[in-house]
Amino acid sequence: MVVESMKKKEVILPIGLGIIFSIIYHGLPLNYFAITLLGLIGIILILYDIRIGIYAGIFIFPFMPDILNLLFMIFMVGVYLYKALFKQLNPLTEQPIDMPIIFYVTVIIISTITSIDPSGSFRDLAIHLTSIGFVFVIVNNINTKKDFNILIVFLVISATLVAIYGFYQYKVGVEIEDKWVDAVNNPDVKTRIYSVFGNPNIFAEYLIMIIPISLSLFWFSKKVHKKAIFLVTSLILILALVLTLSRGGWVGFAFGMFVFVLLIEKRLLLSIIPLGLGAIYFLPSSILNRILSIFNFADSSNAYRIKMWNITLDIIKDNWLVGVGFGHLPFKATFETYIRTMPTYHAHNTYLETMAEMGILGFIIFIIFIFVLFKYSIKKLVKGKDNYIRIMATGVLSGLAAVLAHGAVENVLYIPRIIITFWILVSLILALMRISDKLPEVN
Numbered sequence: 001m002v003v004e005s006m007k008k009k010e011v012i013l014p015i016g017l018g019i020i021f022s023i024i025y026h027g028l029p030l031n032y033f034a035i036t037l038l039g040l041i042g043i044i045l046i047l048y049d050i051r052i053g054i055y056a057g058i059f060i061f062p063f064m065p066d067i068l069n070l071l072f073m074i075f076m077v078g079v080y081l082y083k084a085l086f087k088q089l090n091p092l093t094e095q096p097i098d099m100p101i102i103f104y105v106t107v108i109i110i111s112t113i114t115s116i117d118p119s120g121s122f123r124d125l126a127i128h129l130t131s132i133g134f135v136f137v138i139v140n141n142i143n144t145k146k147d148f149n150i151l152i153v154f155l156v157i158s159a160t161l162v163a164i165y166g167f168y169q170y171k172v173g174v175e176i177e178d179k180w181v182d183a184v185n186n187p188d189v190k191t192r193i194y195s196v197f198g199n200p201n202i203f204a205e206y207l208i209m210i211i212p213i214s215l216s217l218f219w220f221s222k223k224v225h226k227k228a229i230f231l232v233t234s235l236i237l238i239l240a241l242v243l244t245l246s247r248g249g250w251v252g253f254a255f256g257m258f259v260f261v262l263l264i265e266k267r268l269l270l271s272i273i274p275l276g277l278g279a280i281y282f283l284p285s286s287i288l289n290r291i292l293s294i295f296n297f298a299d300s301s302n303a304y305r306i307k308m309w310n311i312t313l314d315i316i317k318d319n320w321l322v323g324v325g326f327g328h329l330p331f332k333a334t335f336e337t338y339i340r341t342m343p344t345y346h347a348h349n350t351y352l353e354t355m356a357e358m359g360i361l362g363f364i365i366f367i368i369f370i371f372v373l374f375k376y377s378i379k380k381l382v383k384g385k386d387n388y389i390r391i392m393a394t395g396v397l398s399g400l401a402a403v404l405a406h407g408a409v410e411n412v413l414y415i416p417r418i419i420i421t422f423w424i425l426v427s428l429i430l431a432l433m434r435i436s437d438k439l440p441e442v443n
Contacts, residue, residue: 013106015326037276047378050079050141057134058424059154062162062196062206066416070130073420077133080140095433097376100369101426105132107365108326111358115325117333124327127416131423136429139434148431152213152392155424159210160233163240166193166203170243197417201410204249207420209425211253216395219264220388242287247294248409256402263382263394305348305409311338312347315356323359328414331356345416346392350407351413370404378428386439389432396428435438 046053053076061069108125115121142148169191176192192200218230241249254276261268283291293299315324315334325336330345331353335344347353355363367373374397382394402421403412413419 008370008414046076046079050076050083050137051147053079054138054141054153058151059158061420062158067104069420070127073130073134073137076137076241077130080137084305094431095380097430097433101132102366102371104369105129105380107358107362109328111323111362112320115327117325117330120329120333121251121327123329127419128413128423131420133428134420135232135423135430137431138424142431143245143435143438145435148392148428148435151431152428154215156210156217156230156233158234159207162195162205163236164196166240166243169193169195191243193240193243195240197415198246201246201248201416204241204244204246204252205403205406205412205415206421207244207408208249208253208256208280208406209399211237211241211313211422212256212402213392213395213428215260218392219395220391245287245290247346248289250403251294251409252402252406255405256398259401260398263378263397264391265396279436292382308344308348309352310344311335311342311386312352312356314338316352319356319359321359321361323355323357323362326357326362327439328353328411338343339429348409348410350404350413355410373400374425374430379432381429381432381436384434384436389436389439393429393432394430396425400425400429415437 006347032089042056046056057069057072064072068379073105105128109166111120112118112125112247120443125150138151143152170193173191174193176190177271194200194203197203197206214234215232218234221227221230241253257272258269261272291365293302312335312425315331315338319334324330331347332343332345334356335342351363354366358366377397379390382391382397400422403418406412413422
């Protein structure tokens with residue numbers, strides 16, 4: 001009887017699906033039917049193996065509209081929770097780093113509730129909580145070095161395609177906004193690429209997080225063809241960063257590379273620093289002038305930031321304990337009460353922005369979170385005995401260090417796709433910790 005029942009199910013399921021697809025086909029235009037069919041196939045595959053959804057999400061998120069990225073991550077969290085009903089739900093990593101993340105989530109929720117504009121704060125809260133939920137999905141399903149390697153390869157390939165699209169923009173000479181460059185101090189600058197990010201500085205934030213991961217894959221690879229592939233991806237990403245002409249991105253990248261070399265092979269500092277300084281003499285005048293303008297306080301961009309920081313400090317003095325509320329909208333509304341002739345969306349400094357939004361308490365919790373993340377990652381992963389984990393952790397930490405350095409001149413936790421990338425890198429560290437815990441101890 002059981003066998004007959006199973007045979008009936010084997011017959012009924014294809015017939016049922018055939019009927020459903022026939023109805024959909026007759027009710028929808030061909031292009032919508034194709035999209036629906038692919039979507040249903042994707043859902044079935046993700047339900048079969050949630051890692052397929054993780055890999056797909058990592059690959060496509062730079063190209064997707066923000067709302068679709070958030071909906072997809074919510075869907076992934078839902079799939080994971082559904083699957084978790086049939087097994088024990090695990091914590092993140094059972095490491096000391098868990099508590100700072102919990103504290104950070106708590107403080108941004110409280111800061112949203114106490115915000116001068118709770119509905120405005122909810123926008124940023126939703127992005128962060130959804131991204132952190134996706135972190136939870138990644139950490140609990142990327143369980144082996146093989147899974148982890150597939151994940152970061154998808155991440156690097158996706159970034160490489162994004163960079164190549166930036167090259168196309170450079171070739172056709174996309175127009176740039178006046179506020180992106182001081183024409184008087186940078187007369188040679190005609191084009192700044194931004195790829196799918198809409199702004200060259202935001203594109204640079206994305207690139208400097210991914211470049212060290214690509215370099216880690218290059219560094220670890222033993223086979224010549226793999227080394228060649230990741231050397232090419234690294235060079236493509238670095239060239240794209242150069243073409244963004246983002247000074248903050250360049251400084252962040254330099255700091256990230258300093259951290260990378262410091263953690264992976266200190267002796268390289270003796271050769272890399274002189275080589276880097278020597279390379280300045282071979283740079284085109286447009287790039288060299290752009291670098292020198294970092295120290296030019298007459299540059300309109302620099303002057304704009306300094307004035308903005310001074311006003312933000314006044315906001316912090318007046319709201320030092322709990323801030324004006326989480327997210328850029330409460331900050332924007334408050335900032336414009338201090339000066340109406342200088343509309344802005346954020347403070348162009350992650351640390352001042354954090355303090356203005358969440359006060360000194362939120363700022364301290366954010367700094368503790370970053371400190372604990374780096375401290376325990378270096379102690380457990382970079383100084384560990386597994387060479388693969390050591391090198392990959394170095395790449396991820398260097399990417400985080402780079403974007404946090406860039407945060408001195410930009411609010412890097414503002415654009416949804418950058419927030420998602422930031423939390424993906426955090427999830428990579430947490431996944432490496434869990435993978436490291438499962439490895440047999442070496443005496």
